[in-house]
Amino acid sequence: MNKVILMGRLARDPEVRYSQGATPLAVARFTLAVNRRFKREGEADADFIGCVAFGKQGEFVERFFKKGQMVSVVGRLQVRSWDDKDGSKRWSTDVVVEETYFAESKASFEGRSAAGGSDFSAPKQQKAPSQAEGFYPIDESIEDDDLPF
Numbered sequence: 001m002n003k004v005i006l007m008g009r010l011a012r013d014p015e016v017r018y019s020q021g022a023t024p025l026a027v028a029r030f031t032l033a034v035n036r037r038f039k040r041e042g043e044a045d046a047d048f049i050g051c052v053a054f055g056k057q058g059e060f061v062e063r064f065f066k067k068g069q070m071v072s073v074v075g076r077l078q079v080r081s082w083d084d085k086d087g088s089k090r091w092s093t094d095v096v097v098e099e100t101y102f103a104e105s106k107a108s109f110e111g112r113s114a115a116g117g118s119d120f121s122a123p124k125q126q127k128a129p130s131q132a133e134g135f136y137p138i139d140e141s142i143e144d145d146d147l148p149f
Contacts (some may be wrong), residue, residue, distance in 0.1 A: 004095050007103050008034035009046055016062040018069040026058030030065060032073070051075070053097035060100060061146040078121050 014030035030053075033046040051073060053061045065071060075097040082088050 001075070002076045004077050005072070005074050006032055006034055006049060006051075006095065007070070008032035008046070008049070008068050010065055010069050010071065011091065014061050014065050016058060017044050025055055026053075026062060027055045028058035028061040030061060032071070033069045035104075049095060050093070051095045055098060057097055061097070064102075066084075066109075070103040072101040072103045073097045074101075 009032070011031040011033045014028045016026055016028045018024040018026055030051050032049050032051055034049055035046050036043075039045060053073075073095065075095045078094055078096045080094075082090055082094045
């Protein structure tokens, strides 16, 4: 099985080109800055992962994705190899995007970008929902054996 699920911020605006032919096909390339869970001293906070979206997904990316926006993608890993002009073997690994999702509200993104924020850190923690919003605290005294599932 070859399935990749990523969530991160766009490192720059997507680059979109259209294929030549009777029916041009959108090819959108973009880079996601994906935060690492754990950081060692001297290492970067994020991995920058190349993604490519074709056709309708590429058109969607071109229209709605902007630098700094938090998005989520589902796709597959693809490794390509070729010989460059010097005859050296070159390799490229990309995520071929099959599904795209917004991972933050439009207002949140626009407010952050208007304030000049362009960091690739995780979003700030929201306050806990109140009971009036339909959420209730979990009773920590319940044992696993007491649960019906």
